[in-house]
Amino acid sequence: MEVLLSTAEIAARVRAIGSEISEDYSGKSIVLIGVLKGAAIFLADLARAIEIDNTFDFVAVSSYGRAKVTSGAVKLIKDIDDSIEGRHVILVEDILDTGLTLSYLRAMMLQHGPASLKIATLLDKPERRLAPIEADYVGFPIPNRFVIGYGMDYAERYRGVADIRIFPSERAEHGAR
Ligand code: IMP
Numbered sequence: 001m002e003v004l005l006s007t008a009e010i011a012a013r014v015r016a017i018g019s020e021i022s023e024d025y026s027g028k029s030i031v032l033i034g035v036l037k038g039a040a041i042f043l044a045d046l047a048r049a050i051e052i053d054n055t056f057d058f059v060a061v062s063s064y065g066r067a068k069v070t071s072g073a074v075k076l077i078k079d080i081d082d083s084i085e086g087r088h089v090i091l092v093e094d095i096l097d098t099g100l101t102l103s104y105l106r107a108m109m110l111q112h113g114p115a116s117l118k119i120a121t122l123l124d125k126p127e128r129r130l131a132p133i134e135a136d137y138v139g140f141p142i143p144n145r146f147v148i149g150y151g152m153d154y155a156e157r158y159r160g161v162a163d164i165r166i167f168p169s170e171r172a173e174h175g176a177r
Pocket of ligand 1: 038093094096098099100101102145146147148152153154
């Protein structure tokens with residue numbers, strides 16, 4: 001599989017985002033909320049690249065089968081463990097694709113009354129957007145190709161691949177989780 005982003009490129013960009021976040025939130029403490037499972041590895045590296053006080057938590061979502069594409073219906077499978085009321089929150093995602101998942105999660109998080117809410121995504125596929133949402137921190141904008149590795153899967157496989165690779169399109173049903 002063709003390598004899209006090497007481990008060195010990913011590490012450098014994650015460090016840069018960590019520094020940016022550390023500056024933006026200087027003197028504050030933040031909560032990183034990762035979206036399982038894809039964002040787990042990005043969050044693990046990002047948390048260690050952030051020099052200010054941070055804690056982390058995870059949520060898990062699933063789409064209602066194929067309905068996600070048309071209706072954007074997303075179901076919460078795992079909620080946050082601790083209250084985020086009055087906290088500075090950053091939602092951490094692997095890929096911002098159609099934007100339906102993050103639109104749902106952002107609306108849900110805002111109901112909990114955080115002091116602030118931003119979005120960090122490692123990859124952004126702007127061409128595929130259906131919902132009006134942009135991330136505050138973007139690792140890499142990428143073309144409309146299906147990718148695996150660094151936490152991202154095809155049918156649960158390849159999450160442990162260290163770099164990010166393009167999954168052959170003849171094998172990928174686009175948007176497959
Ligand atoms: P969306 O923005 O609601 O369309 O959903 C984004 C989610 O779809 C990501 O968190 C991934 O789980 C999945 N996804 C989208 N594109 C890819 C890809 O190229 N590889 C692996 N997963 C993907």
